[in-house]
Amino acid sequence: AQKITQTQPGMFVQEKEAVTLDCTYDTSDPSYGLFWYKQPSSGEMIFLIYQGSYDQQNATEGRYSLNFQKARKSANLVISASQLGDSAMYFCAMREYQGGSEKLVFGKGMKLTVNP
Amino acid sequence: NAGVTQTPKFRVLKTGQSMTLLCAQDMNHEYMYWYRQDPGMGLRLIHYSVGEGTTAKGEVPDGYNVSRLKKQNFLLGLESAAPSQTSVYFCASSYPEGIGRTTGAGEQFFGPGTRLTVL
Numbered sequence: 001a002q003k004i005t006q007t008q009p010g011m012f013v014q015e016k017e018a019v020t021l022d023c024t025y026d027t028s029d030p031s032y033g034l035f036w037y038k039q040p041s042s043g044e045m046i047f048l049i050y051q052g053s054y055d056q057q058n059a060t061e062g063r064y065s066l067n068f069q070k071a072r073k074s075a076n077l078v079i080s081a082s083q084l085g086d087s088a089m090y091f092c093a094m095r096e097y098q099g100g101s102e103k104l105v106f107g108k109g110m111k112l113t114v115n116p
Numbered sequence: 117n118a119g120v121t122q123t124p125k126f127r128v129l130k131t132g133q134s135m136t137l138l139c140a141q142d143m144n145h146e147y148m149y150w151y152r153q154d155p156g157m158g159l160r161l162i163h164y165s166v167g168e169g170t171t172a173k174g175e176v177p178d179g180y181n182v183s184r185l186k187k188q189n190f191l192l193g194l195e196s197a198a199p200s201q202t203s204v205y206f207c208a209s210s211y212p213e214g215i216g217r218t219t220g221a222g223e224q225f226f227g228p229g230t231r232l233t234v235l
Contacts, residue, residue, distance in 0.1 A: 033222070
């Protein structure tokens with residue numbers, strides 16, 4: 001079973017509108033972390049936002065916020081006031097702990113296109 | 117600070133050839149990782165290291181070897197390249213954190229990637 005599921009292969013949004021990118025995860029560990037990364041067409045991986053499993057409040061970073069619903073195991077990324085530069089691939093990832101080390105498990109990503 | 121750098125940026129190999137990808141980081145991170153990215157597959161972990169002199173297998177380790185002789189460097193080797201190893205390879209590094217950490221993300225910092233084509 002996939003540990004990170006991103007079901008939307010692609011989305012389109014109008015500039016200045018808000019958009020929600022879906023991510024569900026699967027883990028039985030009580031301690032984990034959830035990340036969103038952006039990959040523009042230039043290829044680099046850019047860290048956007050983080051949510052810890054024990055964090056009481058949803059994470060926010062500028063125009064990015066994370067809608068964390070622990071019981072539903074979802075960690076959706078909300079981008080407010082979309083900009084043309086937001087067009088990119090977006091990856092949700094979960095940090096898991098195994099054998100005293102930590103690793104990231106990535107979803108397959110989804111492509112966001114912002115239209116003018 | 118350069119962050120995480122990867123050498124080379126592009127490479128074309130013939131089947132059966134060998135090569136080494138170099139990853140270097142100047143952030144004094146303990147953990148380093150090698151991923152491969154294929155279309156529609158996201159990033160998959162090949163090998164990782166939790167400190168100098170240590171390495172461990174990730175999700176897709178077959179056909180690759182790694183070494184971490186110095187804390188700042190993590191090498192990925194292909195002994196006999198195959199067309200199935202055509203991919204974009206990313207290196208990443210991070211600080212370790214204890215289980216249950218509640219402050220800070222401890223996010224992974226990524227290099228720019230290496231595009232490898234095996235003919």
